[in-house]
Amino acid sequence: MTAQNPSSSDTLADSALSPYDAILLLSYGGPNKQEDVLPFLRDVVSGKNIPDSRLEVVGEHYRLFGGRSPINGENLRLIADLRAALDRRDVDTPILFGNRHWNPYTVDTLRTTIAYGARRILVVITAAYISYSGSRQYREHLAETITALEAETGVRLDVDILRAFYNDQAFVDANVNAVREAASELPVGQPLHIAYVTHSIPETMNEASGATGPTYLEQHQLVAAEVTRAVEGELGDRLLGTSLSFCSRSGSPHQPWLAPDISDRLDELKAQGVQNVVIAPIGFIADHMEVVFDLDTEAAAHADEIGLEVRRATTAGHRPEFVEGLAELMIERAAVERGHGTRRPVIGSHPMTPDVAPPNSCRQRAGVVTGLPVVAGDDD
Structure with missing residues (x-):
């Protein structure tokens, strides 16, 4: 104060x-x-x-x-x-x-x-x-x-x-520019995939979030779509595809949560022949523990283990x-x-x-x- x-x-x-x-x-x-x-x-x-x-x-x-x-x-x-x-x-x-x-x-x-x-x-x-x-x-x-x-x-x-x-222009623009910068750090001219990431929540919580409007999942899908629309023209044929993944699942293993986890997604991408990935944490406005541990530590180590080249986009709050x-x-x-x-x-x-x-x-x-x-x- x-x-x-x-x-x-x-x-x-x-x-x-x-x-x-x-x-x-x-x-x-x-x-x-x-x-x-x-x-x-x-x-x-x-x-x-x-x-x-x-x-x-x-x-x-x-x-x-x-x-x-x-x-x-x-x-x-x-x-x-x-x-x-x-x-x-x-x-x-x-x-x-x-x-x-x-x-x-x-x-x-x-x-x-x-x-x-x-x-x-x-x-x-x-x-x-x-x-x-x-x-x-x-x-x-x-x-x-x-x-x-x-x-x-x-x-x-x-x-x-x-x-x-989440659907304010400035928040979307910040994520667009972060994805652009991360993509520029991957090997020039090589194809890439954008893996959008957010915090997982129980499926029942996601359903309840839509009682008076779009669900939590739908909100993220909109942001991912808007960011993709903004960058796909300049990426052109480099952009192989996009996906939405989750991190930081907790609670009972018997309770369904939004999936897949980002590490499982990386396995899927590797199996599909993808070599370069932008990890875009659109669900966070700052580098919280979910970002520096779940993404920068666990997911990055897993990507290295399976032979994927990844770059993590910055969070919006830095921009x-x-x-x-x-x-x-x-x-x-x-x-x-x-x-x-x-x-x-x-x-x-x-x-x-x-x-x-x-x-x-x-x-x-x-x-x-x-x-x-x-x-x-x-x-x-």
């Missing part, structure tokens, strides 16, 4: 982010050192009675990197980039950082925000797609946090969440086109809340995702979600 009072009239009077007093970048969280690994994993599975012996197996992924997840550093980098993007627009609204499962915890960040006088917050969730784990769990987390802070401080924060942005687009989405939302905003067009055939406020917020209890009807049975 900056030392500046984010709710001062001077700050908000002419701000393109008015009526918001602050922006909260809300993410999952991850350990910063070896001693953090087991406590972090206990926090993640709190209430699920999972023994430490099972958590230690997962913890080995983090211990390969000194116990430090890349996610916190990635988010701090994104905040710095967003700060610069807003500064270029003469917007000085503070950007805060909070996590569901590790320091800085959301409740601590928002407690400090309240002390500075902020009352209305725009939340940016570090997930581009809609699913229970990628959107609704964050809304539930915010609702619990807001309720707890109201009981503690007597202050009820007014919190909105930026709409999902200036994405950062600038995200800044514009925040300014758009603020203008809409002031009653005179225009919407950035979405790309592809899917509709624009709606503006949302967290469950149990004041406005949702009143029967609307930022001006839109509340949809019963929302399972995303």
Whole structure:
């Protein structure tokens, strides 16, 4: 939190982010050192009675990197980039950082925000797609946090969440440029395959995500199709084909999850005679553990073992086109809340995702979600 009072009239009077007093970048969280690994994993599975012996197996992924997840550093980098993007627009609204499962915890960040006088917050969730784990769990987390802070401080924060942005032009453009660069690093003139990758989820969660719109799977299929459309002209005959694969499957082996795993896909491609592969992590906006371990470590080692030449495209959050687009989405939302905003067009055939406020917020209890009807049975 900056030392500046984010709710001062001077700050908000002419701000393109008015009526918001602050922006909260809300993410999952991850350990910063070896001693953090087991406590972090206990926090993640709190209430699920999972023994430490099972958590230690997962913890080995983090211990390969000194116990430090890349996610916190990635988010701090994104905040710095967003700060610069807003500064270029003469917007000085503070950007805060909070996590569901590790320091800085959301409740601590928002407690400090309240002390500075902020009352209305725009939340940016570090997930581009809609699913229970990628959107609704964050809304539930915010609702619990807001309720707890109201009981503690007597202050009820007014919190909105930026709409999902998987089909925003800037997110797609960032992935297009990342794929172009990765393809240019493979042997010149040789054919290649683009293997798009995202985080696997249970099939039942995928089905539920489509209760009010495209499913999680369909969202990724749209992004993959749009990226392919943008690069296929320049790749020409080099492009042998594309596919969508998954990583980071967990949970019971008896529960069906979205498949195939990226390593299984690489086996299929090798059997088909493919020699060069671009691995494009369109499901992630930053190099999380799922990227640096599942893709850069496991999948890369497997590709080397079976004799495939692979290049991993960068994630969108590293790229200036994405950062600038995200800044514009925040300014758009603020203008809409002031009653005179225009919407950035979405790309592809899917509709624009709606503006949302967290469950149990004041406005949702009143029967609307930022001006839109509340949809019963929302399972995303």
